[in-house]
Amino acid sequence: MHIHAYEKLWLALSIVLILALIGTVTYGAVGPGVAMVADSQSTIDPAALDEDERFSEPRVEQVGENEYEAYVVARQFGFQPDPIVVPANSTVTFYVTSADVIHGFEVVGTSANTMVVPGEVSEITVETDEPTEYGIVCNEYCGAGHHVMQGKLHVVSQSQFENRGGDSA
């Protein structure tokens, strides 16, 4: 079969492109460790969050050396705690659930972004850098006050975090 030289080139470049796309995504997973939001958490009763160990008192807790967990409740129309205060240069895992309808949890301008579904707990782990402040928005339409549903994520220095004076909730 005769295949034109240009067509051979075209086929080769197409294969190169496919391999490059797969390669970069593989690099992202292996190198920087990019992960997807997994369905790893068990379900929860959204009507009984006040009896839940993690979500009755939304907060940030230290769970290891330089490791923190943030238990966040989204409800019409805000996030608790507000602000969410986490230390700089640490690993923070957010556990986010909803008390009512589907919300979004998007730390603006970052890759921290997940749906928040009543009955489910969304788990995302991130690494913080320098102290800074981020906004948080709900990016799933959730009712009449959706457009005002926002929160704050404050990344503070380790010493400031330890001196934050009890609970920021």
Add this chain to the structure above:
Amino acid sequence: MARSETARADTDDVGGDGEEFDPIGTLTLIGIYFVILVLAWVYIYFVEFLGRDLVVVG
């Protein structure tokens, strides 16, 4: 169409690698598109996506 191509292939293609139809302009255009596509992908993935704060690692 088919008949004329067959006819030309019979006569012109005997000599070997010489192509009777070389759309060099199309090749150049596709080459430019290819370069734009690769640069855009590198920018979107490595600069915009991996360069953001709070990369999700778990």
